[in-house]
Amino acid sequence: MTVxxxxxxxxxxxxxxxxxxxxxxxxxxxxxxxxGPNGAGKSTTLKILATLLKPTGGRAEVFGHDVVRExxxxxxxxxxxxxxxxxxxxxxxxxxxxxxxxxxxxxxxxAAGMVExxxxxxxxxxxxxxxxxxxxxxxxxxxxxxxxxxxxxxxAILDEPASGLDIVNAYTIRKTIxxxxxxxxxxxxxxxxxxxxxxxxxxxxxxxxxxxIIEIGTPEELKEGYHAENLEEVFMRAxxxxxxxxx
Amino acid sequence: MSDFWxxxxxxxxxxxxxxxxxxxxxxxxxxIYPTMGKVMQLGMETAQGETHVVIVSFDDGPxxxxxxxxxxxxxxVTVTLINSSSxxxxxxxxxxxxxxxxxxxxxxxxxxxxxxxxxxxxxxxxFHSIGTGVRESVSESRINAVINVLSExxxxxKLKNLNVGQPEAFLHPVRAESRSFINHHIVNASPxxxxxxxxxxxxxxxxxxxxxxxxxxxxxxxxxAAEKENKTLETLLTLPVKRxxxxxxxxxGTAVMGLIAALAYMVGLKSYLGSFTTETGVTLxxxxxxxxxxxxxxxxxxxxxxxxxALSLAMILAVFAEDVQxxxxxxxxxxxxxxxxxxxxxxxxxxxxxALARYGLLADPFTHPILAYRYALSGSYGLMALSLVxxxxxxxxxxYFAARIFSSEKVLTAKISWGRKKRKSG
Numbered sequence: 001m002t003v004x005x006x007x008x009x010x011x012x013x014x015x016x017x018x019x020x021x022x023x024x025x026x027x028x029x030x031x032x033x034x035x036g037p038n039g040a041g042k043s044t045t046l047k048i049l050a051t052l053l054k055p056t057g058g059r060a061e062v063f064g065h066d067v068v069r070e071x072x073x074x075x076x077x078x079x080x081x082x083x084x085x086x087x088x089x090x091x092x093x094x095x096x097x098x099x100x101x102x103x104x105x106x107x108x109x110x111a112a113g114m115v116e117x118x119x120x121x122x123x124x125x126x127x128x129x130x131x132x133x134x135x136x137x138x139x140x141x142x143x144x145x146x147x148x149x150x151x152x153x154x155x156a157i158l159d160e161p162a163s164g165l166d167i168v169n170a171y172t173i174r175k176t177i178x179x180x181x182x183x184x185x186x187x188x189x190x191x192x193x194x195x196x197x198x199x200x201x202x203x204x205x206x207x208x209x210x211x212x213i214i215e216i217g218t219p220e221e222l223k224e225g226y227h228a229e230n231l232e233e234v235f236m237r238a239x240x241x242x243x244x245x246x247x
Numbered sequence: 248m249s250d251f252w253x254x255x256x257x258x259x260x261x262x263x264x265x266x267x268x269x270x271x272x273x274x275x276x277x278x279i280y281p282t283m284g285k286v287m288q289l290g291m292e293t294a295q296g297e298t299h300v301v302i303v304s305f306d307d308g309p310x311x312x313x314x315x316x317x318x319x320x321x322x323x324v325t326v327t328l329i330n331s332s333s334x335x336x337x338x339x340x341x342x343x344x345x346x347x348x349x350x351x352x353x354x355x356x357x358x359x360x361x362x363x364x365x366x367x368x369x370x371x372x373x374f375h376s377i378g379t380g381v382r383e384s385v386s387e388s389r390i391n392a393v394i395n396v397l398s399e400x401x402x403x404x405k406l407k408n409l410n411v412g413q414p415e416a417f418l419h420p421v422r423a424e425s426r427s428f429i430n431h432h433i434v435n436a437s438p439x440x441x442x443x444x445x446x447x448x449x450x451x452x453x454x455x456x457x458x459x460x461x462x463x464x465x466x467x468x469x470x471x472a473a474e475k476e477n478k479t480l481e482t483l484l485t486l487p488v489k490r491x492x493x494x495x496x497x498x499x500g501t502a503v504m505g506l507i508a509a510l511a512y513m514v515g516l517k518s519y520l521g522s523f524t525t526e527t528g529v530t531l532x533x534x535x536x537x538x539x540x541x542x543x544x545x546x547x548x549x550x551x552x553x554x555x556x557a558l559s560l561a562m563i564l565a566v567f568a569e570d571v572q573x574x575x576x577x578x579x580x581x582x583x584x585x586x587x588x589x590x591x592x593x594x595x596x597x598x599x600x601x602a603l604a605r606y607g608l609l610a611d612p613f614t615h616p617i618l619a620y621r622y623a624l625s626g627s628y629g630l631m632a633l634s635l636v637x638x639x640x641x642x643x644x645x646x647y648f649a650a651r652i653f654s655s656e657k658v659l660t661a662k663i664s665w666g667r668k669k670r671k672s673g
Binding site: 052076078081082087090091095100103144147 | 253254257260261264265477478479481482484485487488489656659660
């Protein structure tokens with residue numbers, strides 16, 4: 001089943017063309033990676049799919065729902081983790097999870113189940129009883145990832161999930177995503193400029209540069225096609241003819 | 248629990264737990280203002296306590312002694328008689344002995360009275376510091392009161408000696424009996440007394456409206472801007488909740504906290520101002536100006552709609568700010584000029600203004616609670632209904648735009664650049 005369908009998607013911020021007609025599809029249960037340098041258009045694509053931004057051209061669908069015309073239906077199916085996200089500092093970690101669970105769950109029992117799952121995913125133990133204001137960057141990110149996954153979304157959209165974290169925290173976050181995808185069968189759309197991270201996480205990837213998708217395939221296919229040892233080399237070889245223009 | 252209540256509860260909880268906000272908006276007005284008032288009151292009470300008066304008399308006649316006796320008998324006045332050959336010597340001694348007032352009875356005091364000429368008494372306030380001078384002022388007025396009574400008594404005595412039957416009628420041949428005609432009723436209270444009651448209402452209500460509107464608007468703007476500053480807005484906007492519910496819950500949550508803060512300011516300010524003003528002892532009801540339940544309901548609705556307008560306007564403005572600080576600046580620069588004309592109604596009746604100014608003030612929604620209160624007092628419910636129609640239309644328009652802007656991507660991308668370049672998404 002097709003979860004995400006993007007066709008000739010365009011986005012302009014005034015005179016800046018952030019997306020220049022990108023197209024891709026994501027199948028159910030896939031971990032799909034959007035990789036590229038800063039300013040390539042990754043966050044813009046994710047924000048359009050998360051119904052935060054409206055495209056200036058083309059179309060995008062999530063489970064058959066148009067992200068512009070049926071934004072509310074889309075929001076009921078997805079969970080979005082922004083790149084630079086925060087949690088409410090005056091709430092404790094557990095209060096934050098409860099608050100979010102109540103907005104997704106239709107009844108208290110379901111909400112309690114979500115919170116239990118959130119506690120497990122966050123792995124913050126007793127620190128969940130402390131105010132978010134006292135958390136380190138890594139702890140906040142774990143809490144936010146737990147929030148995004150505990151609601152059991154049909155599609156999880158994660159923008160740079162391990163960005164700015166130390167090796168240990170980044171590794172834990174990636175392991176959590178991978179385990180959750182395997183156990184729950186959730187579809188993931190992950191953006192990253194860390195090629196190694198994507199190689200570890202994703203079933204398929206799209207290389208994006210200057211608002212255009214230049215390659216799509218499994219990491220193995222891409223490496224083979226470009227005779228490269230890793231995705232970093234694939235990316236550099238793929239963008240060489242196009243140059244390094246940034247949006 | 249509905250999405251609205253979950254979100255509104257979170258808003259209130261976040262605001263209550265914000266120590267800076269709680270201190271500035273609730274603790275300060277409830278503690279600082281009454282404390283300041285009490286300190287001032289204590290100063291006034293100390294000043295109104297015992298007045299120490301030094302008298303030096305250069306008069307040998309009988310009236311000088313009469314004046315000394317009158318002052319000695321006056322309440323709250325301690326009289327010390329001193330002997331001095333010169334005014335400067337008397338002043339120096341009064342200063343050294345930390346006295347507040349020196350009364351000088353001149354040499355020709357009794358002669359002047361007996362010769363039917365005006366006798367003069369010199370009163371010197373002795374300032375020991377350059378503080379408020381309240382004590383010296385109170386002492387002087389107390390001495391003047393004693394001298395006035397004495398002056399009148401001497402006049403009566405003289406008139407009796409001239410065989411005048413009713414010295415009182417001779418001294419005060421005309422007496423005014425003041426009453427007031429207000430709201431088609433004669434009230435047995437002087438115009439100045441009625442004016443005092445009305446003035447206290449006229450001053451306090453605009454002040455309360457001004458505080459209420461600015462505080463609640465700042466809180467609403469802060470609640471929106473904090474979402475941007477703390478990077479929680481994007482997550483909030485992708486939750487499976489209607490954008491109108493998000494706007495409504497933010498407005499309700501901040502309105503509750505804003506009203507609590509406004510109440511704290513009202514209580515604090517009332518206590519502070521109450522330290523200076525003396526009660527007139529006349530209530531509005533005694534003046535035939537009570538508010539009926541209908542009037543109260545209409546007035547409450549006008550206040551409610553004014554707050555809704557202020558909150559939704561503040562939320563729209565806050566969308567253009569990047570953080571709480573810039574949100575406060577943006578909101579202040581729009582709401583304050585709008586709220587300020589309400590103060591014009593402290594001193595004027597809107598019906599006495601030129602047509603242009605009148606319509607200008609009526610167009611400003613923040614003048615309506617003040618006008619509505621006056622209409623409620625006079626029972627002009629038709630005019631209140633017009634206010635309600637106008638405020639409802641205005642609130643609906645601003646609420647619609649607030650909901651629209653929250654449903655669009657402008658909530659994420661709109662910002663006033665403050666001279667910097669716009670940041671774009673990657």
